[in-house]
Amino acid sequence: MSDPTDPDRDDAALAAEFALHLLEPGERAAFEERLAVEPHLQALVRQWDADLAGLAAEVPPVAPPRRLKKAIDKRLHGPGIGPDGTPLWMRWRVGIGAALLALLVGLAVLFGDVLAPVPDGPVYRAELAAEDRALVVLASLDAATGVLAVDHVQGAPPPGRVLELWLIAEGAAAPVSLGVFADEGATRLTVPASLRPQFEGGTLAVSDEPPGGSPTGTPTGSVLATGAVTRL
Amino acid sequence: MATRADIEDMLARTALGDRAAFSRLYNATSAKLFGICLRVLNNRAEAEDALQDIYVRIWQKAGRYSAGTYSPMTWLITLARNLAIDKLRARRAPGQDIDEMHDLRDAAPGPEAAAVAKSEMGRIADCLDELEPERAQAIKGAYLDGETYRDLAARHDVPVNTMRTWLRRSLIKLKDCLSR
Structure with missing residues (x-):
C-alpha cells in the first residue's frame, strides 16, 4: 500500500499496525499466521513494541486501591490464601474442596460428561526424557484452550539454572520457546493460538538456561531431554 | 526504585510460582500499569478490572518472558496496554461518538x-x-x-x-x- 515495490517497508508498516492494534480482525488473523512462521516479522513486532512502549513514559503512575491486590491473590490462589502461602488450617478446606470436585468429576464421567468441558481441538502429549532418564518431563497441550500442562517428574536443573521448554516444529529452522517451568511438580503454560498447530508432528525439548530463561530467544544451555509429540 | 535486573529477577521467580516475588513485582510495577489502564480505558472501574486481569496474566505468563528479547518493563507495558486496548474494543459499540471518550485524555502534561x-x-x-x-x-x-x-x-x-x-x-x- 505504501510502496508495493518494497516488501520490507511494507512489512515494517504492517508490523507497526499490528503492534498498535490498527488491523481489522481478518487482516490481524492473516498477520498472526505469518508471524508464527516468519522470524523477521517477530523481530519487527518486538522492535515496535519496545519503541512504542516509550510512549507510556508520558503516562503518570497512579497507585491502585489496596483491595485490588487482594482480589488478584484471591483469583489466583483461592479465597483466604495470603500472598505468600497457605495457612495450615486452610489446607483442610482446600482438601475438602478437592474431594468434592473429584466427586463431581466422577459423577460427570458416569453421567455423560455433562459437567466436564469438552475440548474442541486435538490434545497433544509428549514425554521428554534424558537418555539415562535422569530428567523426565511430561507435557500435554489442549489445542482448544492453549493450556500446556508441564509435569516435572524427575531430575533437577544444574544449580543456578532453570529449565526451559522448546517446541521444534516439523521442518522448522529454530526452536520456539514455550516458557520456563518449575523445578518440581506441575506448571501450566499458555501456548498462543498461532503456535498450537505446530505441535502436530513436532518435537519438544528441555534446555538449562539462566534464571528468567534464554537471553537470546534460542536455547543457550545444554539440551537435557527431548521427546516427540503425539496426538491423542 | 526497582532496577531492570530487580524486575527481571522478580519475573523469573514469579515464573516459578514464587508468590512473595509476585507481590514485590506488583508493588514495583502496578502504579505504572494502572496509569496505563486509566489512560487507555478512561474509566476507573474498567481500569481496575483490567489491572486484575493483567496481573493474573503476568502470573500465568511470566515463564514466557525471556530476558534479552524484551526489557522487562517493555514486556509488562506491552502486555498491559494490549489487554486494556482489547477491553476498550470489546466495550465500544459500533458508531459510538468518540468525542465522549476524550474528556480526560486531552489534558496535556x-x-x-x-x-x-x-x-x-x-x-x-x-x-x-x-x-x-x-x-x-x-x-x-x-x-x-x-x-x-x-x-x-x-x-x-x-x-x-x-x-x-x-x-x-x-x-x-x-x-x-x-x-x-
Whole structure:
C-alpha cells in the first residue's frame, strides 16, 4: 500500500499496525499466521513494541486501591490464601474442596460428561526424557484452550539454572520457546493460538538456561531431554 | 526504585510460582500499569478490572518472558496496554461518538512533566518530532488511546483509506528514524 515495490517497508508498516492494534480482525488473523512462521516479522513486532512502549513514559503512575491486590491473590490462589502461602488450617478446606470436585468429576464421567468441558481441538502429549532418564518431563497441550500442562517428574536443573521448554516444529529452522517451568511438580503454560498447530508432528525439548530463561530467544544451555509429540 | 535486573529477577521467580516475588513485582510495577489502564480505558472501574486481569496474566505468563528479547518493563507495558486496548474494543459499540471518550485524555502534561517524560521516552520522542505534529499525535492516539483508523479518520475529517495511507507513511518514516 505504501510502496508495493518494497516488501520490507511494507512489512515494517504492517508490523507497526499490528503492534498498535490498527488491523481489522481478518487482516490481524492473516498477520498472526505469518508471524508464527516468519522470524523477521517477530523481530519487527518486538522492535515496535519496545519503541512504542516509550510512549507510556508520558503516562503518570497512579497507585491502585489496596483491595485490588487482594482480589488478584484471591483469583489466583483461592479465597483466604495470603500472598505468600497457605495457612495450615486452610489446607483442610482446600482438601475438602478437592474431594468434592473429584466427586463431581466422577459423577460427570458416569453421567455423560455433562459437567466436564469438552475440548474442541486435538490434545497433544509428549514425554521428554534424558537418555539415562535422569530428567523426565511430561507435557500435554489442549489445542482448544492453549493450556500446556508441564509435569516435572524427575531430575533437577544444574544449580543456578532453570529449565526451559522448546517446541521444534516439523521442518522448522529454530526452536520456539514455550516458557520456563518449575523445578518440581506441575506448571501450566499458555501456548498462543498461532503456535498450537505446530505441535502436530513436532518435537519438544528441555534446555538449562539462566534464571528468567534464554537471553537470546534460542536455547543457550545444554539440551537435557527431548521427546516427540503425539496426538491423542 | 526497582532496577531492570530487580524486575527481571522478580519475573523469573514469579515464573516459578514464587508468590512473595509476585507481590514485590506488583508493588514495583502496578502504579505504572494502572496509569496505563486509566489512560487507555478512561474509566476507573474498567481500569481496575483490567489491572486484575493483567496481573493474573503476568502470573500465568511470566515463564514466557525471556530476558534479552524484551526489557522487562517493555514486556509488562506491552502486555498491559494490549489487554486494556482489547477491553476498550470489546466495550465500544459500533458508531459510538468518540468525542465522549476524550474528556480526560486531552489534558496535556505541564512543561516540566513533559520534559521528564521526554527523557524517559527514548528515541521515539525525537523521531516523533521529525513527523508533522498531527501525524505524531495520531500515532500516540493509536497507542495510548486505542484509536482505530475509523476514529482517526473522523477526527481528522478524511476518508479511512486516506488516513491509513498517511499513517502507514508516517510509520515508515518513524521506522527509518528509529533505525538510524
